[in-house]
Amino acid sequence: MLSSSLGRKVVMALTGLFLVMFLLVHLSGNLLLFKEDGGAAFNAYAHFMSTSPIIRVLEIGLFAGIIFHFLEGVSLLRKNQQARPTRYAVKSPSSATWASRSMGLLGGTITIFLVIHLADFFYKSKFATPEPGVISVIDAEGTRDLYAVVREAFAVGWYSAVYVACMVGLALHLFHGFQSAFQTLGLSHRGYALLVRRIGLLYAIVVPLGFASMPVYFFLKSLN
């Protein structure tokens, strides 16, 4: 089943919806960045997330989800491009949304973002040797000051701008991807298709907006 075009789309839909759930968890935890306590709550949360064995197991699942979504996406993109070797001379304005026709491009943007994001935060929070200029340890339990890393990173204007731009890409990807996943899983019916689309739209606005507010918040804070 999983080798057919329909089966591969099921893999895309399931991993996509799994990543959709992850984004919600990731966002809700990161909202602690807005707590005005010098980062104590956020650092404690980050420490728990990087040491808990349960989170470790979930993390493996998360990376597997990302990798499958990426590889299957690239492979489908290639298959789809091969299906039309000669392009049309005239391209009329399509009735389909731009986002739905550009999932590969948007996915590519998110992939580049992920590489930057993981290198700058995930790696530093877990693997980098604590040293000045990289990350510091703030207590005997080995809690790392990830809050300071976030604050410093987003004080740089262009870096924050890249983050915000990538979140626009994520928003468009989710706008189509959310409802597309339900359609692929056959969970679409005239009775509730509109509801799924509306929830997808709400999700595609709220979640990326929440993430984008973080670089904006720290950048504005750095100006004062």
Add this chain to the structure above:
Amino acid sequence: MSESTLNLTLKIWRQKNATDAGAFVTYKLDGVSTDSSFLEMLDLLNLQLIEQGEVPVAFDHDCREGICGACSMVINGRPHGPERGTTCQLHMRAFRNGDTIVIEPWRAKSFPVIKDLVVNRSSFDRIISAGGFVSVNTGAAQDANCIPVPKPDADEAFDAAACIGCGACVAACKNASAMLFVAAKVSHLAMLPQGRVEREARVLKMVAQMDEEGFGACSNTGACSAECPKNIGLQHIARLNREYQRASLLTGK
């Protein structure tokens, strides 16, 4: 509506045969009645070409009443032109005097060009041969109440059965995917008692054939349904997905 005439510039894809590289050729055509159909306009051009001793433009056409789906051409970037429906039902009043009209064949690996605007859609036939039928003789029409079919099911099956296999869905899709076509056929048969018996084997075989023909996968953009001359809806694609997943889970294939 009063009749008037149009002077047009036509850019038409000319390709001698399947192996020829092909190119656009520009023609001037004057005095086209706004009441003529798009295919009649092409007839007029071909008369002009024959008189000039040139090879007429090859294009598929049969019924010219909107039910055969033969007229496969992309007009100014849209399958079957600017209106919903087949090319034969498109009238020249949809265009303006002095317009340039670009006419191309369907573009898909699975629909190779035979000549000019004619493409080979045998891949659709092979998908149907793979399972798009009821393999036993179900006899003469039953008495109306012998086989109860709920009215909504009958309506939905009939809507799907309206598919004429023209290939506009493939032509419109950015992935040249045949999902809407296969969905219409699977949906139509799976919703009726006669077709339900073989629903698992049918969907598995038809999807396997669709993949083998080299059509793209479905990105759920909805471009197919928007161009479908028979208004086949996207809910049939959702049903195809359900049918396929159900069949895979039940048969382990």
